[in-house]
Amino acid sequence: MNETVVTVENVSKKFCRDLKSSLWYGMKDLGSELIGMSHSNDGQLRKDEFWAVKDVSFKLKRGDFLGLIGRNGAGKTTLLRMLNGLIKPDKGQIEMRGRVGALIALGAGFNPILTGRENIYVNAAVLGLTKKEIAARFDEIVEFAGLGEFIDMPVQSYSSGMAVRLGFAVATALEPDVLLLDEVLAVGDEGFQKKCLDKMGELIKSGVAILFVSHNMHAISTYSSKVVVMIDGFHREYENISAGISKYRGQFSNDSHETIDKFCSGNDSIRFIHIEVVTKKLQPGDSFNVRLIYETIKDYMDAEVDILIRSNREISAYFQATNKAYKKVINLKREHRFLNINIKDIRINDANGDINIAVWAHHRVELLFWCKIPVEFLGTDHSTGNTFLDVAYDIS
Amino acid sequence: MKPNSNSQTPDRTGCLNITIYTPESSIRHPFGMIYNMFCDLFSGRELAWQLAVRDIRAQYRQTAFGLFWAFILPIANTITWIFLTNSGIVRICNTNLPYPIYVFTGTMIWAIFMDAVNAPLQQTAAAKQMLAKINFPREALVISGIYQTLFNSAIKIVLLFLVLMFFKIFPGWALVFFPFGILSLILAGTAIGLLLTPVGMLYNDIGKALPLLMQFLMFLSPVVYPIPSTPWAATLFKLNPITPLILTTRDWLTGFSPEYLGHFFLINVLAIALLFVVWVVYRTAIPILIERMSA
Numbered sequence: 001m002n003e004t005v006v007t008v009e010n011v012s013k014k015f016c017r018d019l020k021s022s023l024w025y026g027m028k029d030l031g032s033e034l035i036g037m038s039h040s041n042d043g044q045l046r047k048d049e050f051w052a053v054k055d056v057s058f059k060l061k062r063g064d065f066l067g068l069i070g071r072n073g074a075g076k077t078t079l080l081r082m083l084n085g086l087i088k089p090d091k092g093q094i095e096m097r098g099r100v101g102a103l104i105a106l107g108a109g110f111n112p113i114l115t116g117r118e119n120i121y122v123n124a125a126v127l128g129l130t131k132k133e134i135a136a137r138f139d140e141i142v143e144f145a146g147l148g149e150f151i152d153m154p155v156q157s158y159s160s161g162m163a164v165r166l167g168f169a170v171a172t173a174l175e176p177d178v179l180l181l182d183e184v185l186a187v188g189d190e191g192f193q194k195k196c197l198d199k200m201g202e203l204i205k206s207g208v209a210i211l212f213v214s215h216n217m218h219a220i221s222t223y224s225s226k227v228v229v230m231i232d233g234f235h236r237e238y239e240n241i242s243a244g245i246s247k248y249r250g251q252f253s254n255d256s257h258e259t260i261d262k263f264c265s266g267n268d269s270i271r272f273i274h275i276e277v278v279t280k281k282l283q284p285g286d287s288f289n290v291r292l293i294y295e296t297i298k299d300y301m302d303a304e305v306d307i308l309i310r311s312n313r314e315i316s317a318y319f320q321a322t323n324k325a326y327k328k329v330i331n332l333k334r335e336h337r338f339l340n341i342n343i344k345d346i347r348i349n350d351a352n353g354d355i356n357i358a359v360w361a362h363h364r365v366e367l368l369f370w371c372k373i374p375v376e377f378l379g380t381d382h383s384t385g386n387t388f389l390d391v392a393y394d395i396s
Numbered sequence: 397m398k399p400n401s402n403s404q405t406p407d408r409t410g411c412l413n414i415t416i417y418t419p420e421s422s423i424r425h426p427f428g429m430i431y432n433m434f435c436d437l438f439s440g441r442e443l444a445w446q447l448a449v450r451d452i453r454a455q456y457r458q459t460a461f462g463l464f465w466a467f468i469l470p471i472a473n474t475i476t477w478i479f480l481t482n483s484g485i486v487r488i489c490n491t492n493l494p495y496p497i498y499v500f501t502g503t504m505i506w507a508i509f510m511d512a513v514n515a516p517l518q519q520t521a522a523a524k525q526m527l528a529k530i531n532f533p534r535e536a537l538v539i540s541g542i543y544q545t546l547f548n549s550a551i552k553i554v555l556l557f558l559v560l561m562f563f564k565i566f567p568g569w570a571l572v573f574f575p576f577g578i579l580s581l582i583l584a585g586t587a588i589g590l591l592l593t594p595v596g597m598l599y600n601d602i603g604k605a606l607p608l609l610m611q612f613l614m615f616l617s618p619v620v621y622p623i624p625s626t627p628w629a630a631t632l633f634k635l636n637p638i639t640p641l642i643l644t645t646r647d648w649l650t651g652f653s654p655e656y657l658g659h660f661f662l663i664n665v666l667a668i669a670l671l672f673v674v675w676v677v678y679r680t681a682i683p684i685l686i687e688r689m690s691a
Binding site: 015022023025026027029030032033034035036037038043081082084085086087088089090091092093094095096097098100102104111113114118119121122125126127128130131 | 413414415416417418419420421422423424439442443446447450451453454457458526527528529530531532594595598599676677680681683684685686687688
């Protein structure tokens with residue numbers, strides 16, 4: 001079980017930004033390889049080129065599960081493609097032992113006109129199974145895919161999720177020593193995702209080394225024995241999974257949410273002069289205070305203040321409500337000049353996000369004020385979910 | 397087992413166990429490279445068959461006329477040329493066969509050659525997605541293309557025999573050699589097609605220029621008319637490496653004794669050598685192509 005099956009040493013790969021130059025460099029690389037020189041300019045960058053993967057090293061033993069995470073375009077797929085031998089590294093060396101199974105795209109090799117059943121034979125052959133092996137596992141594949149009568153329909157009538165089911169079923173029948181998985185489960189339904197994760201657990205136990213690219217931190221944290229975070233082609237390895245995930249999430253703080261963004265700060269009769277967010281770093285369980293300072297020449301009765309707290313990740317909003325949801329009346333009066341809002345017990349377990357505040361008058365007919373403020377959340381160690389439910393937790 | 401540099405396929409048939417990828421060119425280790433080439437050719441044989449069966453099935457499933465499409469082009473060509481000569485628009489010097497038979501056998505044989513030339517680029521371009529995502533023996537694509545060319549040729553050959561029987565032309569014992577003629581045409585066609593594939597995958601110019609060049613080449617070959625008597629044109633025809641292949645194949649099919657048998661063998665030897673060289677180029681090119689196509 002302790003046999004090292006994947007060794008990656010100082011591997012780098014460059015890509016070209018410009019199509020015309022890229023094609024021309026391709027011709028040059030082909031030429032230099034044919035006269036026996038190493039390709040791509042001896043590892044020097046040419047005009048319009050950049051490092052997509054830089055100096056990556058790691059090792060995988062049998063039964064290891066490496067979670068490879070990083071934002072889009074960080075070089076994860078490029079690394080996987082080099083491991084699978086689809087493209088050559090520009091620097092460094094990769095050593096793979098045993099049979100390598102790769103799911104860089106499911107269902108590549110499917111012909112849309114043919115039925116699912118016919119495609120199983122072709123797809124399995126493409127992945128490297130012999131006719132005998134396919135015949136022996138055919139029923140198992142059909143059962144795992146669980147497509148019912150759709151198995152005899154042309155693949156062009158399949159939904160993307162159904163095509164993935166068929167693809168994964170074929171690929172796991174491969175019995176590899178190393179399995180490379182590139183964000184393949186995202187389109188499957190929950191039942192199938194669970195089935196796939198269970199299958200992966202089984203494979204790890206039987207001594208398969210798995211390299212798994214995913215944006216699903218839950219899946220990563222469930223199975224990973226270590227994670228590698230890719231940041232702009234560079235890598236960082238973590239034995240502590242939650243530290244790695246925090247690093248990954250921490251990157252999203254630079255995403256254009258740095259400054260306070262105001263869209264509207266009042267009208268002729270009311271001006272919002274200042275906004276204070278008292279709490280800048282939020283830990284799960286903290287309270288959150290906002291103080292709005294305004295000048296007005298007339299009273300705005302029964303205003304509505306809409307607050308949205310969300311993290312930077314994807315489309316996830318974590319809190320959104322107006323004072324009306326909590327049956328609180330807000331009157332913006334001349335003599336008050338400030339408004340305090342306090343939200344207790346925040347439950348976000350994430351890195352960064354922003355707070356959106358909108359003030360409405362006249363039953364949401366007139367927008368008086370709108371702004372977006374960046375905020376930092378301090379996640380809780382050893383929890384990788386998005387929200388953190390703090391419960392009484394004891395062990396006797 | 398000894399580690400092999402840049403081998404394309406990991407352990408599939410027991411050929412290799414450890415696979416190492418480095419930036420180094422595999423040409424530096426010619427023996428390892430040739431060993432890997434034949435390993436991959438061998439391990440890709442079943443896949444090639446599966447791919448060919450898949451493509452042939454799919455190709456004819458989505459058509460109403462089915463197999464008809466395999467020979468529609470040469471038939472249209474034949475009809476055009478019979479019309480051009482019978483109406484007196486074009487005057488062709490005497491052929492040793494009745495002219496319709498001459499044109500028909502010529503265009504059919506030419507169509508087989510053309511299929512073979514087109515196959516490597518077509519197969520590789522169609523498998524772009526697969527190439528970029530799965531590591532399989534790349535040789536399987538070329539072999540699959542050859543299988544498909546053979547299948548389509550078989551349909552054409554059956555039709556050829558039917559027409560020859562109708563015109564009461566019986567070739568006799570020479571027919572035994574006819575398959576070698578067809579195989580030589582496919583061999584030469586594949587070598588030429590494979591030569592164009594790496595550059596053709598990077599630049600679409602090749603794919604666009606190919607039909608034009610092939611048409612030009614057809615008129616420099618004894619396909620729809622025999623070798624002209626004008627000395628400079630005759631030299632041009634004789635320099636064309638396809639000429640002996642077409643003439644010999646047609647002679648074997650129609651029962652004449654082949655005139656250019658020496659040339660025929662020479663061209664075959666050259667085609668085998670070319671095929672080996674372009675095979676090396678093709679293997680070297682694929683990772684570079686994938687990088688440039690999907691970057």
